[in-house]
Amino acid sequence: xxxxxxxxxxxxxxxxxxxxxxxxxxxxxxxxxxxxxxxxxxxxxxxxxxxxxxxxxxxxxxxxxxxxxxxxxxxxxxxxxxxxxxxxxxxxxxxxxxxxxxxxxxxxxxxxxxxxxxxxxxxxxxxxxxxxxxxxxxxxxxxxxxxxxxxxxxxxxxxxxxxxxxxxxxxxxxxxxxxxxxxxxxxxxxxxxxxxxxxxxxxxxxxxxxxxxxxxxxxxxxxxxxxxxxxxxxxxxxxxxxxxxxxxxxxxxxxxxxxxxxxxxxxxxxxx
Numbered sequence: 001x002x003x004x005x006x007x008x009x010x011x012x013x014x015x016x017x018x019x020x021x022x023x024x025x026x027x028x029x030x031x032x033x034x035x036x037x038x039x040x041x042x043x044x045x046x047x048x049x050x051x052x053x054x055x056x057x058x059x060x061x062x063x064x065x066x067x068x069x070x071x072x073x074x075x076x077x078x079x080x081x082x083x084x085x086x087x088x089x090x091x092x093x094x095x096x097x098x099x100x101x102x103x104x105x106x107x108x109x110x111x112x113x114x115x116x117x118x119x120x121x122x123x124x125x126x127x128x129x130x131x132x133x134x135x136x137x138x139x140x141x142x143x144x145x146x147x148x149x150x151x152x153x154x155x156x157x158x159x160x161x162x163x164x165x166x167x168x169x170x171x172x173x174x175x176x177x178x179x180x181x182x183x184x185x186x187x188x189x190x191x192x193x194x195x196x197x198x199x200x201x202x203x204x205x206x207x208x209x210x211x212x213x214x215x216x217x218x219x220x221x222x223x224x225x226x227x228x229x230x231x232x233x234x235x236x237x238x239x240x241x242x243x244x245x246x247x248x249x250x251x252x253x254x255x256x257x258x259x260x261x262x263x264x265x266x267x268x269x270x271x272x
Contacts, residue, residue, distance in 0.1 A: 006232050007034035010082035010133060014073060014122070015039045016058060016115075017088030019046040021187035022137065025221035026085055027053065029229050038073045038081070040088065060088055061106065063114035070118050080125035083232070085135040086115045089155070091193040093208065096150045099196050104151040111155035116162060123166070123175065130174035133232065136163045140183040140247055143255060147207040147271050160239070167237040176237045180228055183243025184218035206272030219244055 006029075013030050017023035018039025027039050031052055040058035041047050047055035054076065058069045074080055089111045092103055119134060126132030139156040146153060163179035170177055190212060197204060227242040241248040255263055 004233050005033040006030060006083075006229060009232065009235060010035060012036045012077040012081050013038070013083040013085065014056075014070065014077075014081045015085045015087060016060070016118070017041070021189060022182060022185060022221050022224050023085075023087040025225040026087060026228060028222075029225035030083075033229070035083070036077070038077060040069075058088075060110040060114040063109070063117045066114055067117055067121050070121055074122075074125070080129065080132070081122060082131070083133045083135070084119070084122040085137065085228075086118065086159070087135075087137040088115075089137075089152075091149055091152050091189060092196070093148050093193050093204075093211075094196045095148055095201075095204065103194070103196060107151040108155055108158075111152070112158045112162075115159065119162075119166075123170075126175045127170070127173055132174075133176040133178065134166065135178045135180050135228065135232075136160075138163065138179055138181045140181050140241060140243065140251070142181060144251060144267065146211070148204055163239075170237065176235060178228075178231055178237065179239040180231070181239060181241045182224050183241070183247030184214045185221050185224055185243065186215060186218045187221055190215050203272070210271050217244075 013035050015023055015026050015030070015037060018027050019041035023039070027037050030037050036052050038054045038056050039047055040056045042057070042059045044055040044057040049055055054073070056069055056073050058066050060066055090107070092099075092107055094103070096104070115136070119136070122134060126134070136159045138160040139152075141149070141153050142157040142160040160179050160181065163177050166177040167179075200208070224242045227240060231238075231240045241252060
């Protein structure tokens with residue numbers, strides 16, 4: 001008997017943020033499993049056209065245009081996608097109050113509200129067909145907020161709460177919702193980070209050094225793709241934590257058994 005593949009459950013997939021990092025790893029995993037994939041980037045030229053892969057230009061900064069491009073791709077896929085993975089996002093590292101609020105507004109509009117808009121467009125045909133899977137790539141930052149990344153933390157926590165809502169609403173419909181929470185992975189995420197602070201304070205500098213050290217010691221994106229593949233093959237809604245053993249297993253266990261005040265103190269020490 002042949003081994004199970006994602007294509008046994010999902011013939012077509014749409015992946016945002018597919019040009020690098022986790023998104024590129026998800027695309028490779030899906031293609032290896034025989035799935036027809038539409039992948040997005042703000043500049044489609046960053047996505048190489050190849051067999052079973054269709055590049056799509058999509059910028060979450062313009063949610064209306066993003067929805068139009070999504071629906072155009074869905075038409076090309078036969079009217080709807082079997083699997084939609086919301087992965088696109090970016091980081092802003094800066095203290096909240098001194099940073100112009102427009103920076104945070106833009107991040108929340110792109111990473112949370114635009115993602116919800118695409119999910120709204122994706123879910124309706126899934127519910128009509130009574131099958132499909134929506135994956136919202138959140139972050140362990142929803143449980144362990146990152147210092148000086150308040151907009152990112154809010155966006156990811158919002159996506160996790162959104163996934164919980166949808167998992168309840170879609171029970172018995174045949175549609176699955178996965179809240180995928182990766183920790184640190186060895187990707188270009190930090191290199192692409194926006195850092196509006198012209199002269200970071202010493203505490204900012206210490207926190208940044210810790211973030212950089214975490215990224216350098218992190219596992220490769222292929223591990224996240226393998227974790228997501230297992231979740232897809234299980235065919236159930238739920239939360240999936242992914243990353244190093246410490247981040248994905250030990251830290252959440254620690255958070256469940258210690259008082260919140262002690263957890264905050266541990267995080268302050270951890271980030272210097």
